[in-house]
Amino acid sequence: xxxxxxxxxxxxxxxxxxxxxxxxxxxxxxxxxxxxxxxxxxxxxxxxxxxxxxxxxxxxxxxxxxxxxxxxxxxxxxxxxxxxxxxxxxxxxxxxxxxxxxxxxxxxxxxxxxxxxxxxxxxxxxxxxxxxxxxxxxxxxxxxxxxxxxxxxxxxxxxxxxxxxxxxxxxxxxxxxxxxxxxxxxxxxxxxxxxxxxxxxxxxxxxxxxxxxxxxxxxxxxxxxxxxxxxxxxxxxxxxxxxxxxxxxxxxxxxxxxxxxxxxxxxxxxxxxxxxxxxxxxxxxxxxxxxxxxxxxxxxxxxxxxx
Amino acid sequence: xxxxxxxxxxxxxxxxxxxxxxxxxxxxxxxxxxxxxxxxxxxxxxxxxxxxxxxxxxxxxxxxxxxxxxxxxxxxxxxxxxxxxxxxxxxxxxxxxxxxxxxxxxxxxxxxxxxxxxxxxxxxxxxxxxxxxxxxxxxxxxxxxxxxxxxxxxxxxxxxxxxxxxxxxxxxxxxxxxxxxxxxxxxxxxxxxxxxxxxxxxxxxxxxxxxxxxxxxxxxxxxxxxxxxxxxxxxxxxxxxxxxxxxxxxxxxxxxxxxxxxxxxxxxxxxxxxxxxxx
Numbered sequence: 001x002x003x004x005x006x007x008x009x010x011x012x013x014x015x016x017x018x019x020x021x022x023x024x025x026x027x028x029x030x031x032x033x034x035x036x037x038x039x040x041x042x043x044x045x046x047x048x049x050x051x052x053x054x055x056x057x058x059x060x061x062x063x064x065x066x067x068x069x070x071x072x073x074x075x076x077x078x079x080x081x082x083x084x085x086x087x088x089x090x091x092x093x094x095x096x097x098x099x100x101x102x103x104x105x106x107x108x109x110x111x112x113x114x115x116x117x118x119x120x121x122x123x124x125x126x127x128x129x130x131x132x133x134x135x136x137x138x139x140x141x142x143x144x145x146x147x148x149x150x151x152x153x154x155x156x157x158x159x160x161x162x163x164x165x166x167x168x169x170x171x172x173x174x175x176x177x178x179x180x181x182x183x184x185x186x187x188x189x190x191x192x193x194x195x196x197x198x199x200x201x202x203x204x205x206x207x208x209x210x211x212x213x214x215x216x217x218x219x220x221x222x223x224x225x226x227x228x229x230x231x232x233x234x235x236x237x238x239x240x241x242x243x244x245x246x247x248x249x250x251x252x253x254x255x256x257x258x259x260x261x262x263x264x265x266x267x268x269x270x271x272x273x274x275x276x277x278x279x280x281x282x283x284x285x286x287x288x289x290x291x292x293x294x295x296x297x298x299x300x301x302x303x304x305x306x307x
Numbered sequence: 308x309x310x311x312x313x314x315x316x317x318x319x320x321x322x323x324x325x326x327x328x329x330x331x332x333x334x335x336x337x338x339x340x341x342x343x344x345x346x347x348x349x350x351x352x353x354x355x356x357x358x359x360x361x362x363x364x365x366x367x368x369x370x371x372x373x374x375x376x377x378x379x380x381x382x383x384x385x386x387x388x389x390x391x392x393x394x395x396x397x398x399x400x401x402x403x404x405x406x407x408x409x410x411x412x413x414x415x416x417x418x419x420x421x422x423x424x425x426x427x428x429x430x431x432x433x434x435x436x437x438x439x440x441x442x443x444x445x446x447x448x449x450x451x452x453x454x455x456x457x458x459x460x461x462x463x464x465x466x467x468x469x470x471x472x473x474x475x476x477x478x479x480x481x482x483x484x485x486x487x488x489x490x491x492x493x494x495x496x497x498x499x500x501x502x503x504x505x506x507x508x509x510x511x512x513x514x515x516x517x518x519x520x521x522x523x524x525x526x527x528x529x530x531x532x533x534x535x536x537x538x539x540x541x542x543x544x545x546x547x548x549x550x551x552x553x554x555x556x557x558x559x560x561x562x563x564x565x566x567x568x569x570x571x572x573x574x575x576x577x578x579x580x581x582x583x584x585x586x
Contacts, residue, residue, distance in 0.1 A: 010409065010411070013411055023454065023461065024462070028424055035433070038434055097321045108329075111570075116332055126558055136351065264526075276434050291426045
């Protein structure tokens with residue numbers, strides 16, 4: 001502030017900032033740091049002893065932990081892949097249709113398609129569990145209508161299908177978010193760009209692929225990173241639909257449910273806060289890695305498309 | 308615009324796709340609510356038809372209201388959500404004002420520090436949060452949940468609100484200063500009323516994850532006294548696996564308040580998402 005060099009200390013800035021910074025630091029930043037720190041310790045005879053990277057060595061090397069860890073990580077990656085290849089194309093398609101000019105009822109479609117996103121995982125998980133249940137017969141009946149009844153199996157109960165089914169349920173729930181963000185991005189494309197394309201004879205599908213898609217790539221980037229963070233932090237849906245054991249036979253176990261079991265213990269396993277902290281640290285590093293890739297590689301390259 | 312983009316087959320095609328997806332999105336919700344009003348025979352005999360006078364039955368609802376303590380859970384959720392929302396909006400707006408209005412050393416660093424929490428989920432600090440709550444005796448209190456959700460909501464609230472506060476005219480604030488208003492009065496009397504629409508947007512964004520959260524109620528406040536509706540529904544649904552009437556009724560009771568609020572606020576929410584993304 002060159003204009004007023006001798007200005008008295010401005011207390012009000014501190015007053016305005018203090019509550020937010022205090023709560024945020026005390027409840028979020030310090031516990032995060034505390035968790036990272038805890039992952040380097042182990043409880044031996046009721047005393048926390050510094051053990052360096054020993055917990056991580058156990059997590060990666062000790063078969064008691066590493067089998068579950070790699071399984072959870074693999075499942076989590078698959079969970080994310082399904083989201084990326086199903087959720088984004090559907091989101092782009094719906095947004096492209098919604099943004100077509102003079103489409104009637106578009107507010108209705110938007111509102112209706114967004115409904116699943118506001119529901120809690122508990123509701124979504126249970127509702128789909130009931131619908132896919134062979135006991136009730138909603139899914140087999142529906143498939144019978146289109147003559148595919150023979151294809152029905154209890155998807156959530158079979159090891160080879162359960163994780164994909166849950167990923168698709170999660171896609172069903174969250175497709176509203178990519179749809180909305182891409183819809184907003186499509187609306188913000190300047191009219192002149194579209195008109196210039198039309199003067200050059202680029203219309204319809206070619207216009208979408210050559211003009212609009214490159215312009216909405218930054219939005220697709222944001223959606224991808226949001227999906228990444230959300231997926232590697234997911235817990236509720238699996239816990240609700242399959243329980244903390246992420247059955248059948250751990251086939252739907254992801255890092256969130258693994259963390260919960262390690263931290264709290266489940267059935268015969270005793271809870272271990274230090275191993276829980278080690279898993280949380282791994283999740284932190286994975287998410288941080290994803291965010292860094294996004295910020296430094298994806299976003300800087302995409303920026304030149306922005307207006 | 309060329310006429311090709313508005314041709315009839317194209318429009319019909321667009322409506323067909325959108326309508327199909329709307330059905331996919333709404334179908335599970337509708338089928339749950341529809342079947343919750345049926346007798347057991349009706350649920351299993353004809354799950355896809357709406358309740359008829361023959362199959363209409365409220366037995367599920369009477370079971371749920373008789374057995375579960377849903378009213379109480381509902382109150383807990385309401386207290387937690389409203390209190391967290393209040394603190395997120397108040398503290399968030401204050402911090403956003405400080406960051407957008409004043410230039411001081413460390414301003415952008417502070418902004419970056421507060422923005423960290425947008426990408427890093429608070430859930431990863433759970434182990435230490437639980438220790439903190441145990442140490443301060445806050446386990447199984449609603450206060451613990453309110454604190455956690457306030458911290459969780461602040462980063463995004465500060466980020467969005469400071470974007471909007473930059474748009475408030477400087478002339479207005481300076482006019483206030485010339486009239487001798489204190490910085491606090493300028494914030495509460497001049498700026499806050501002007502950013503009310505964006506506060507509503509932030510409120511909706513903050514509210515949904517808090518109301519729907521299962522993780523922190525499960526870990527920090529699982530006692531009967533402090534259960535939220537999401538956790539209550541989860542446990543209740545686990546207990547009544549074979550009582551389909553009760554499960555469907557409980558699910559419908561959990562869906563309906565959210566759905567009603569959504570129908571009221573959907574315009575606000577959708578405008579918030581689209582305006583935020585344009586930036």
